Amino acid sequence: MFTKKFMKRYLNNYFWILTLLSVFFLAAVIRFYQLDNPDHGFYLDEAAIGYNAYSVLKTGRDEFGKSFPLLFRSFTDFKAPLYIYLSIIPIKILGLGIFSTRFISALSGSIAVILAYFLIKFITKNNRPFSFLAALVLTISPWHVFYSRGAWESNLSLLLLLVATSSCVYGSMIKKRLVFLLGSIFFVLSTYAYHGQRIVAPLIFGFYLFHYRVWLLEKKKFLVLGFLVLGLLTIPILAISLTPGGQSRVKSLSIFSPQSVLPWQNQDGQPNNRTLTTLRKWFALYTAYFSPRNLFSEDPAEKQRWLPDLAVFYSWQLPFYLLGLVWFIKKKEYASSRPFILPWLFFSPIAASITGDPFSTVRALPLVFPLSVIIAVGIYESIIFFKSKNLKIIFGGVLALMIIFSLVSLMIQFLYILPYQRAKYWELGYSQLGKILASFPNQKIVIDNSRGESYIHILFFTKFDPKIYQKEAGYLELPNYYSSYERAAVKKFGQFEYRPINWAKEEKEGNIVVGDELISSRENILNNPRLQLLEEILYPDQTVAFRIIKAKNLNSH
């Protein structure tokens, strides 16, 4: 009897370990497959992250020569530092490239799925099927996959928030305050990974502190010590948050800034009170993060940060979202989970909703976790709802088919549709450009600076020596590193000059000129004896990404 029971339990454990491993494997495959394919594009923020990590690795300084900065100035968007510092490891091992730059995010996404499983398992007191469903919904969620397949700091911060919550929950379960403290340290770390978490993390952590106040207050000495540790860890980010650089994102994006344009200005019966209208606008932006239209219907307006034909969740998940919400709020079985999931649900979109964007998927990324849980509640309760075993099997079969179809659709979007439809927004062609330019080692190359910040792609794909770059061009922005918004429009580094094109000068010096299709028409180049079209790099739709032109000085002969 004992052996039979033991065996059953053993096999059950074995089954769930295998299931979990399969989910992790699936998550990793979806997130890592063709991650380094240059034909899928590589955005300038990713290039900046990769090159700055490379620069710190080689010189201990960022592209501008700042030694181990707390915020990376980049394009004066002052990037959070943790992702860049962590990327040093894969870049050291694998070399500077697309894969190594995106590695931390893809790995974070894969681990997040497993963590989500264990977190739900803790808070539901070992409900493995439900935990598995929540992890599965997160695994296949287009929202989470999208941000795992690019070098996005917000994805790392989501993982840190999950680690933090898991530690706090686990610490409270096993009554170990040290584990709880570890969780709170991860909450602080998440603020070093992404700016938005400077608002979201304290809110979620504050709620947990309040929830566990009785237990935590039992040992006041430990609480004081804990706050001391957290205070020390928070000082650098707080100090940097007070600099103009640290506030740049808040100031430029906040709907509360005086420059913010308010809606409903020309409608009848609307109050003229700016404060009231701003508050109402915030309320509208906040509720938009729970709107089925945003969550389950594709957004054709968002070109760069989204897939062309998918929403952040699949349309077939809408009924489970609605039912899940009702069941999660109303059913007694979820009473113990609510204090952990609801803070995530309500606080995650706060940072995003104070910016003017209608639905910022990157800033509200933590929301993907509670919404996955809600959808999982809907699916799990629907399975329970069917009493007959046959109906359960039919429901499971339909669900499996939907998941397979969704996964196929997701991969089709990533591997075929996105690179074609959004080639321009994902800045395709720079990898090829880097290779071509490397074949002209002794030529002066002028890159048109009128559109974009292409210098960073050139630095990245030519693996330009950071030491030389810092010395020749980076120093331009070093004074007032955290406080100035000025950007050097003209840069000169090595054989490259990043400036407006002056054809007379280029011809006189016999330079190689690089620009997009607007630099000069094909006919103009072919009809001009002083210009030679060396190469054209095309987008998948055959429009021109780059023209590489050799300007010739005919007078010298």
Place this chain on the structure above:
Amino acid sequence: MKNIFLRHCLTIMFLVILFIVIPWRGRSVLPAGNFPFNLSRQQIAEITLYQNILNSVNPAFSRFYTNKATAIFKNFKINFFESFDLNHYFFANHPLERVGVKETEKLFSWLLPFFIIGLFSLNLKSHKPIILWISIIFLLNSVFSNRYYNFEWYLIIPFLFIIGSGIESVYKKIHEKISK
């Protein structure tokens, strides 16, 4: 008992006043209506483009993945989600205002919390008619886009009912707290 009757009367009175003052008005149906079944030239071109992109995967798959049926389904989805959106009713569709559509406010924004509380106080069994009513209107809106047709006006009664339920729930909670 008397208290409950009084509460119901007050709620109904409030809802009647709301019905009179809310900006949600019926409007005349615009003559030019686009049905999901009618695909535009742009949509036909997109089908061809997608089929060309996916031909490298498999020609049969490309036709299965994108075709007229999927485009029609997409139109249904767009219509459905444009009406199945709280911001459409409470914030004149902000922040997702549509190009070429004069977005108007239907219900006051401050009623939204009561609406949400009312939604959660609905009982899936006893409030079946209300849920069915709303579902039918949303299904109609999937076919007859709310850009051109005004079927959503028939949501006013169930929406006011839900708001009323929300107000009653809040009142009940406050009353319970005071009684304790």
